[in-house]
Amino acid sequence: MKKISSFLSITLLSLLMISCGEDDTKTKQSKTGGAMASNAAERVYVAPGEHDEFYAFISGGYSGNLTVYGLPSGRMLKEIPVFSQFPTSGYGYSEETKPMLNTSFGFVPWGDSHHPDISQTNGETDGRWVFINENNTPRIARISLETFETEEIIEVPHSAGNHSSSFVTENTEYVVAGTRFSVPYPQEDVAIENMKGNFKGPLTFIAVDDEGHMKIDFQLKMPGFNYDLSHPGRGDSHGWFFFTTYNTEEAHTLQEVNASQNDKDFIAAVNWKKIQEYVANGGGEEIDAEYAHNVYDHETHTATSTMMNKVLTVDPRDVEGAVYFMPTPKSPHGCDVDPSGEYIVGNGKLSTDLTVHSFSKMLKAIENKEFDGEAYGIPILNFESTLAGTVKEGGLGPLHTEFDGQGNAYTTFFISSEVVKWKLGTWEVLDRQPSYYSVGHLMIPGGNSRKPEGKYLISMNKITKDRYLPTGPELEHSAQLYDISGDKMELLLDFPTHGEPHYAAGISADKVKANSRKIYRLDENKHEYAALSEDDTKMVRNGNEVHIYMTTVRSHFSPDNLEGIKVGDKVYFHVTNLEQDFDVPHGFAMIGANTSELLIMPGQTKTVTWEPKKEGVWPFYCTDFCSALHQEMQGYVRVSGKNSNVPLKWTLDGE
Template sequence: VLTLSGCASEPPGRGGRGARGAGGGSDVTDAALATYVPPGDLDEYYLFYSGGHSGQIFVSGIPSMRHIATIPVFTPYPGTGYGFDDETKEMLGGYTWGDSHHPGFSETNGEYDGRWLFINDNANGRMARIDLRDFKTKQILKIPHISANHGSSFVTPNSEYVTMSTRMSVPFPEGTYADVSEYGTKYKGVIAGIKIDPDDGNMTLAWEILAPPFNYDLGDAGKGPSDGFMFLTCYNSEREFIEGGKLEVTASQKDKDYVLAVDWRAAEQAVADGKAKNIGGAMVIDPLDAPGVAYFMPLAKSPHGVDVSSDGQWIIGSGKLSPTTTVYNIDKIKKAIADQDFEETIDGIPVLTYNSVREAEVPVGLGPLHTQFDGRGYAYTSLFVESAVAKWKLPPYDDPANMEQYVLDKIPVAYNIGHLVSAEGDSMSPDGNYLVALNKLSKGRHISVGPSIPESAQLIDISGDKMKLLYDAFTEPEPHYSVTIKADKINAIEVYPKEESDN
């Protein structure tokens, strides 16, 4: 009673509902009121976590952070019989396990439209589509030549494509053998564009682009002025694979690795012009035969995330081994391409001059990985080494010689954060109220469950000048990424229409 007596007002926005603070009480009280969803009331947002090695997707609500459902995707799920009936057995294609990593929503004009959710299988080179009318997996597509599909699932602004790329370069084409001593020449990376049917969401492989044997990690699709580009980070530009050597050492010798910028409209044109070859059922484009389909941009070594701001103007790259994020300007990128302002060319792919495309380097902190946005001109970057989230200002910068002043706030998280997601943070109009930190460790934050501990997901209020921790939630291992969408954007059915039944 004492705790609540000073808080007569409802949390603003809650209906008001939301994480805007209640005022008049302690921080603990405010957090409790901001996240409490009374019996019979509903959450504001869906939160879709990837399920990692479970192969599934976990669904929770925001702000309650309560687990609501599990969507079976790449792994049989006895709870609902998924993978045991003829239809879902056939869709799984003989696989009994997958590694789900990065969910992405279908979009219309850069906004989440609530139709479909896509997610990649990092282990087996597959992409799945979930129908958000009934939260069921409706298609799983296996893509040739892709090994460890990690650079997914990033959807273009009108759901033309969803991306896929190879994390571990392998001998090309698929099924051939080359000794690891020939890694630098006989192995290839592959970037794939998966076409999405605008009516029913059906996925088909449109094209693949050959790339040097780097490790292609994560990405984002351009929007607004950067629409038409897909951006992907890559490391091991040393092309090293030394038997008995530590990849972390051999692949970290150069000062910089790269962001790969793929012009997907140029890739479409290359196929239309007959510059692609049908190899193993895929239309494969060699950049040597189709100049202009892709460009490299130098980035601090061992990059992980690259994220496009909500207005599409700024591309944010994070090198794990540098305490900075690099901000690229899409106008400068386009100018460098038009002027052929290149440092060199690698396997037919030009490298844009770093100082010509860079807008700034922001000293966010140690171990930057991923960046999200609030739609108010601020960015939020996860710091793995610091176990923190940094809030910083996007350009323009009046005093670029003193970039420290543009890092505005930091909040500690528990512990070793990987991804993070803000409310509709990958769309063109983020809501700027909630952020979820997806942490690798949770030790000491919950009652003991033995030596194996759950992951930690922490809900943070980002509506004010300073970030505030609201709630600790715990998930099955291991959500690699998550996405959020307003609850009213999903029109889920509760009864299947009779006319759609095959029975």
């Protein structure tokens, strides 16, 4: 067997090594406060009773969730379950939420969340929703910033590794999803070695309506490259979308070597307005596509999953002037567009400098047909013709760039482990700060918009090692908070992040907090099995199914003693929380249940099933400490044998 090292150039190998070890110098520098801001403690401290200035929505990566942090304190305010089961609240276990995790592959209890993006109006973040993509079993979710709950998940058919997602256009016309791994389109059983020229990389444009509901408008059948990241145009470039590609070699094995051969890959520039017009006029082809569309309704408190079966596919070669390739060194990762929409940054992760394209030059080059050939029928623009500039001595391994709205850009360099500030237009490096360690992504609130709120920057680092008290082999990842309001970046704080943050989106608190919902109104509860008062509670048998219509209020369940249930029954506990005050959830847990508890917000109804296996008297109780008499908030279920004739019987209010 050939050894892998023989494939790798010395340079590449040495680049890779840099990120692997602890760097004593750096650690000392930080420990002695060399790069530290003055009064950092006071500048990140949010006193008891005070609020943070910004929300940061940070992807949980392999947790499948979205985490909410406050800035500048770095405190995690919430973890919102999105693509994974979440035992804490019963998400993905309760009958109402299980449909949220349905896919064309069946129930998928886990996801890999990647890139949150906040909805926009006129190119500014508007605080209505956060979108986030699932990389593994391709999906896009929409989270409400009124309820901080996942309201909708749409599967992306024909995609594999839904990575160059989920970024929104400047009026949230579309949320866009691009495939990372190319696959047969549509899927078929072919030898893997036939990949080159045969696999495709679809880019999917999902329309978002005024209520936030998502619908696939069209899917662009692109060549079989890997589409890594993307960002929308804005301002003059609104109407375009830009995607980085790698593995333009179309290698199917040992990609760390075989997909790193080309000196340049591409940024794909997609004129989506042109394609939108094309499909509005009947263009494109409707083809078979199996994918789930799951919607959670806040009146029925229930999700429904619908299996879709068609998608409109567009061959980019059929739409004149819709798609171009801009050559970009080398295996570019982040694809970032500045607030003006003029500059498109290709973060060539194996490159030692940073390539910036000009949108206006691109338009001219297209007009003048300054092409360097084509790839699968798509014109390749001449590199020099679109090049705005190059940031030299930026660092090694650029991954992502954000903007402060003051004409500056900030780029993370994974291999040289630093954040570098540079000037748009002059491309000069203005400042650099080491990262601990191996920074991946970074975020400035409003970074993907026309109006970044450029006060803070967080870097999300991939290696943690000694940054916190040790916690065994598995560590949390680590973020660093910088104040970027001055000429130089000032490091303020290290804080751990939950899961693996692949990206983040931030927004000033004022844009969100006024609309945050406190309760669900009981008089709006349309759940099929709700009991809206204790008078509505009951037990109903239907064959071996028993439905319990139950209520909770401080500090008792109604009913609280249940008899007539038998081994072999399937018992549905439908629990309605009658509270109408803020922050009075109740929980429900049943001993030995082969599912989770329920955490039920005021006004909500949730359902959990229980299949009793043993005769006896078994307790249930409230899992959320709700009052001084919380410990008394319990009940019993009597379970009789399969053939018993104990009738259904229940106790209300001790009678």
